[in-house]
Amino acid sequence: MKLSKKQINILAKNAQKRFGLSDKRSKELVSDFQNLLENGDLKFVYDLNYAIFHRKNHRFTKNILNSIVETYVYLYGDATTEEDKETIRINFEKLFDMIFIERCQYSKRLEEKSHRTQKILQHTTKRLNETLETQELMIANISHEMRTSLNAINGYLTIINDRDTLQGEDKQYLQKATHATKTLQALVSDILSVTKINSGQLEIQKENFWLDRMLLKCIDNIALMLKHKPKVKLYTDIEFTPCMVYGDQTHIMEIIINILSNAVKYTDSGYIKLKMCTDRLSQDEIMVNFIISDSGIGMTKEQVSNIFSPYSRFKTERQGLGLGMHIAHQLAKKLDGSLSVFSEYKKGSIFTFSVKMAISKKGKVNVKGRKICFFCEDEQYSSFKKRVEFLRQEGACVELFHKENEFVNYLLTLDKNVPDFISISSSVDGYAKYDALIYYLKSLAIFQHTVFIAENIRRSLSLNYFDEVYEHFSPITLYIRSEHKNKHKGEKRFDISILAVDDTETNLDILKLFISKQFPNITLDLASGGYEAIGMFKIKKYDMVMLDLKMPGLNGFEVFEKLKKIGPLPPVYAFSADIYKSNIDKVEEVGFAGLIEKPLQPQKLYNVIERIANETDY
Amino acid sequence: MRQIIERTQQVAYDYLKAFGFEEDKVTNIVNKGVKELEKSFAKLQGLVSDREFDIDELDNVLHSIKGILFQLGNSKDGELVDELRDTVDHSNAIEKIEDFIK
Numbered sequence: 001m002k003l004s005k006k007q008i009n010i011l012a013k014n015a016q017k018r019f020g021l022s023d024k025r026s027k028e029l030v031s032d033f034q035n036l037l038e039n040g041d042l043k044f045v046y047d048l049n050y051a052i053f054h055r056k057n058h059r060f061t062k063n064i065l066n067s068i069v070e071t072y073v074y075l076y077g078d079a080t081t082e083e084d085k086e087t088i089r090i091n092f093e094k095l096f097d098m099i100f101i102e103r104c105q106y107s108k109r110l111e112e113k114s115h116r117t118q119k120i121l122q123h124t125t126k127r128l129n130e131t132l133e134t135q136e137l138m139i140a141n142i143s144h145e146m147r148t149s150l151n152a153i154n155g156y157l158t159i160i161n162d163r164d165t166l167q168g169e170d171k172q173y174l175q176k177a178t179h180a181t182k183t184l185q186a187l188v189s190d191i192l193s194v195t196k197i198n199s200g201q202l203e204i205q206k207e208n209f210w211l212d213r214m215l216l217k218c219i220d221n222i223a224l225m226l227k228h229k230p231k232v233k234l235y236t237d238i239e240f241t242p243c244m245v246y247g248d249q250t251h252i253m254e255i256i257i258n259i260l261s262n263a264v265k266y267t268d269s270g271y272i273k274l275k276m277c278t279d280r281l282s283q284d285e286i287m288v289n290f291i292i293s294d295s296g297i298g299m300t301k302e303q304v305s306n307i308f309s310p311y312s313r314f315k316t317e318r319q320g321l322g323l324g325m326h327i328a329h330q331l332a333k334k335l336d337g338s339l340s341v342f343s344e345y346k347k348g349s350i351f352t353f354s355v356k357m358a359i360s361k362k363g364k365v366n367v368k369g370r371k372i373c374f375f376c377e378d379e380q381y382s383s384f385k386k387r388v389e390f391l392r393q394e395g396a397c398v399e400l401f402h403k404e405n406e407f408v409n410y411l412l413t414l415d416k417n418v419p420d421f422i423s424i425s426s427s428v429d430g431y432a433k434y435d436a437l438i439y440y441l442k443s444l445a446i447f448q449h450t451v452f453i454a455e456n457i458r459r460s461l462s463l464n465y466f467d468e469v470y471e472h473f474s475p476i477t478l479y480i481r482s483e484h485k486n487k488h489k490g491e492k493r494f495d496i497s498i499l500a501v502d503d504t505e506t507n508l509d510i511l512k513l514f515i516s517k518q519f520p521n522i523t524l525d526l527a528s529g530g531y532e533a534i535g536m537f538k539i540k541k542y543d544m545v546m547l548d549l550k551m552p553g554l555n556g557f558e559v560f561e562k563l564k565k566i567g568p569l570p571p572v573y574a575f576s577a578d579i580y581k582s583n584i585d586k587v588e589e590v591g592f593a594g595l596i597e598k599p600l601q602p603q604k605l606y607n608v609i610e611r612i613a614n615e616t617d618y
Numbered sequence: 619m620r621q622i623i624e625r626t627q628q629v630a631y632d633y634l635k636a637f638g639f640e641e642d643k644v645t646n647i648v649n650k651g652v653k654e655l656e657k658s659f660a661k662l663q664g665l666v667s668d669r670e671f672d673i674d675e676l677d678n679v680l681h682s683i684k685g686i687l688f689q690l691g692n693s694k695d696g697e698l699v700d701e702l703r704d705t706v707d708h709s710n711a712i713e714k715i716e717d718f719i720k
Contacts, residue, residue, distance in 0.1 A: 151642035152649070504682055506651035510689050513639055513647060550681050577685050577696075599688040599696075602637065 001037045001087040007078065008034070011071060018067055033071075037091050045098045052099065068095060139195050146188045154181045190323040194310065197330045202251075204334065208360040209249045211241050211288065212475040215276060218256045219472060222264055231269035233458075236472040239277045240386040244360035245286070251331050252355060255339065256290055258328040259351045263294040270295030270348070284359050293350040299343040307341055328353075367479050368395035373419040375407040376400070377426055384425065391479065404430075411441060418446050421479055423453040424466075431457055431466075438465040453478065495521040496543035496613050501533040501559065502526075502575065503551040507598065511546070511575075514602050519609060530554025534562050542570050544612050546596060549576040549583070557590060564591075571612055619659045619719040626692040627652055633691025651690045658683045659719060666712050666719075676706050676715075 003011070008030050015026040035041035052061050072092045079085045157178045160166065166174055196202045215238060226234060256274075263272045275291040299307065308329035310322065332339035337355030372391060376384050392398050399419065401407035404426075411422075424434050431454055441447045442465060454463055455470040463469055468478065498515070502508050508526045515524050525540070527533035530553050537545070545563065549556035556574055563569060571593035576583065579597055587595050596605060627648055634644040662679045665671040680703045687696035702718060705711050 147641075147645075151645040155642050155646055504654060504685055504689075506647060506654050506686050507689050509647045509650060510634075513634070513643060514637070517637070517639065550678070552678060577688050578681075598685055599691065599693065 001079075001084045003030075003034050003037065003075075007075065010074070014067070014070070018063060036095075037087060040091075042098070045095055048095075049099055049103075052103070065100075068092065068099075139191065147185065147192070150181055150185045150188060154178070154185065157181060187323075190327060193327045194323055194330075197327065197334065202331075202334060204248045205250060206246055206248050208244045208246050208362045210244055210475060210477055211276065212238060212473065213477060214249055214253060215256070215274065216470070216472070216475060218253055218260060219274070221253075221257045222260045225261060225264045229264060229268065232264065232267050233271050234472075235271055235273045237273065237275040238473055240390065240476075241276075241278055241286075242365050242387075242390050242476050244362050245288070245357040246360045247355065247357040248335055251335060255328045255331050255335075255353055256292070258324045259290075259292045259353065262324060263292055263296060263349070263351075267294045267296030267348075281356065285356060286359060287354055287356050290353045291350060292353075293348060295348040298345045298347045298349055299341075300345045304341055304343050308339075365390075365394055365476060365480050367391055370396045370421070370479060371399075371417070371419040372396050372421045372423070372479060373399040373410070374401065375404075375422070375424045375426065376402060377404070377430070387476065390476075396479070408437070411437070414446065416446065418450055420449070421451045421453060423455060423474065425456045426454075428458065431463055435463045435465050451478075495523070496609075497523040497525070497540065498544045498546065498609075499525050499527065499533060499536060499540075499542045500546040500575070501528075501530070501551070501556075502546075502548040503528055504548075507548070510600060514600055514605065515609070518602070518606050519613075522609070530556075530559040530562075533559055534566070537563055538566055544570050544609070545572040546575045547572060547592075549574050549578065549587075557586070560590060560592065573608065619663070622687075622692075622695050622719070623652055623655050623659070626655060626687055626690050626695065629692045630690035648690065651686055655683065655686050658686070662715065662719060666715050669712065673706050676711075677703055680706065 008027075011033065012023075012026040012030045015021055015029050016023065019026075021029065029044070029047075032041070032044035032047065036044045048064060052064065055061075072088065075088050076085060079088055157174065160174060161178065193202075215236075219234070219236070222234075226232060260272070260274065272292070272294045275289075275293070277289050277291070279287040279289070281287055307325050310326040329339050332353055332355070335355050337353060339351065339353045341349060341351050343349035370391075374384070374388060378384075388398055388400055399410070401410065424431070426434060434454070438452045441450075441452075451467045452465065453468045453470070453474055454466040455468075455472070455474045457463075457469065457471055468474065500508060500511050502511070505528065508528070512524055512526065515522055525536055525542075527536055530551055533545075533547070534554075547556040547559055551559075554562070556576070560572060563572065572591075574587045574592045574595045575598065576595060577598035579595070584595060594608065596608065630648045630651060631644060634647065635641070658679055662676075662683065665676050665679065680699050684696050684699040684703065687693070687699060698718060702711075702715055705714060708714075
């Protein structure tokens with residue numbers, strides 16, 4: 001089919017008008033169209049297809065569609081023969097098919113391909129996550145196993161060290177082995193923490209706690225490290241906060257201890273300062289800021305920018321792998337808090353950790369009617385002043401002295417109505433003087449129930465008669481204890497001897513664990529059977545015996561009968577998990593002093609031991 | 619059996635740590651307890667597979683397992699063992715024990 005001149009002109013003009021083409025370009029286009037109709041040349045189709053694809057403009061596409069429809073209507077109406085009409089129909093069908101239908105099919109294919117790619121991606125991601133999880137799990141398991149083994153190694157090294165049998169070089173080797181084990185333990189612990197954080201296994205466990213008590217625990221934690229740095233002094237500036245808060249104490253402590261340990265590690269002389277201040281956010285919420293500064297080696301700008309990256313340790317001769325600050329930073333983020341650092345090279349660093357905490361409704365400070373006496377030489381000690389004001393507001397009867405002679409006169413002239421608590425904050429030399437005074441006061445009956453507190457002593461002092469000694473500050477909860485245990489040095493130390501008999505080693509170990517924790521001075525001998533126990537009883541005097549009732553060979557009752565024949569018996573307690581009435585009756589009947597249940601109920605056991613210790617004349 | 623041991627191990631860590639003991643002490647005791655449990659369970663398995671056993675011996679082994687479970691804080695399984703001890707002279711005692719340790 002050949003287009004007439006008139007048709008070519010009309011089509012060219014139409015293309016010119018509709019698409020803004022030049023005369024030449026529109027004629028080329030019509031020529032291509034004619035080639036399609038005449039020879040089936042697909043150039044025209046491809047050009048259109050490309051133009052639509054290239055422009056990605058729905059108006060342009062719509063314009064082309066309209067143009068094709070109009071051209072079809074025009075040419076089809078103009079055709080004189082059936083053959084021409086058929087040619088027009090076939091070619092326009094081809095045009096539609098290639099431009100639009102093929103485009104739809106192409107889109108469909110693209111969509112399918114994209115869908116397949118997505119599936120592959122999903123599958124790959126899943127596999128990757130599984131691999132990562134396996135890896136995390138593997139690291140966690142290995143770390144756990146390593147930790148278990150290291151604990152055992154450490155335990156054995158401690159035993160060897162305690163025996164003190166090694167000499168010279170061997171002793172040094174032992175120290176090096178102990179040191180290396182501790183480094184490895186810390187490293188494994190850090191790896192476990194990082195694994196936990198990365199795998200999202202770290203759980204936030206909130207609880208009610210006192211901020212001041214938490215900080216005292218943090219200070220205790222680094223006390224040993226500080227002992228090795230005699231030229232470094234720790235100062236505290238803790239805002240008086242007389243309320244309990246609700247937060248993740250364990251992880252907050254981990255962050256603070258981490259920063260404090262680093263401060264100790266990187267400071268060889270000068271100071272470390274722990275400051276805590278709060279901002280009230282609402283009635284129920286406060287922002288707590290912990291600021292830890294030091295006069296240590298400081299960091300360069302580059303080091304500061306890497307401080308929270310894993311393995312960023314700067315001074316290689318210092319211990320550690322550099323995971324600590326990374327862990328602290330990750331933990332702070334997990335707690336919705338912030339951890340920032342400012343540092344000057346060779347001058348020191350300042351770390352600021354801020355975290356929001358809810359104010360707990362628990363833990364009311366009930367000191368109504370309590371009589372408290374303070375002696376504080378420094379009249380400007382602001383935190384102290386706030387504490388006194390607070391205690392007064394809460395109904396405590398507070399006496400406050402700043403002058404030594406007035407305070408001592410007050411104490412010596414008291415004849416009744418003595419304070420429940422006497423807190424002394426003095427100069428370093430003053431404490432030894434007051435320790436001697438307390439020795440005298442305690443010999444007077446009226447001071448029998450008074451608790452003597454030394455605080456803000458700023459260094460480790462050996463004080464014998466103070467009941468509570470705080471290097472920095474005393475916690476406010478000290479004054480709300482309903483019954484303060486008045487146990488000071490010089491009182492009974494519970495140094496009695498106990499013989500425990502059980503055929504199961506684990507039971508004996510657990511018993512030993514509990515007893516030695518509460519009463520470190522008690523001598524506890526362990527026997528794993530009746531005959532062994534009888535042998536031990538023959539050669540040593542015991543203040544108490546604990547007998548497992550069911551043992552292979554001689555049972556507890558049989559052992560008891562044999563012990564009776566050896567000599568005067570100390571209180572003998574049955575130790576059993578079989579708490580049946582028949583058993584209890586039998587225990588009473590044969591003359592046991594009582595029955596201690598398994599599993600151990602520590603407090604009950606401690607009460608029994610305390611009673612025996614108090615009755616024992618030693 | 620493995621499950622009970624693993625469960626006990628887990629419970630024991632939490633139980634002893636809650637008293638504030640140091641980790642290395644807890645680990646030592648838990649490891650020792652686990653070994654004793656394994657030994658006692660092996661003995662128990664040996665006894666029930668024999669079919670003709672001494673009831674007193676069986677009771678002794680169960681008593682020992684119960685003691686360790688309780689001491690390590692796994693009172694749930696400890697109570698189950700206690701119940702088993704009450705039925706050692708019943709005709710289906712072996713089945714019950716096998717069920718428990720499978």
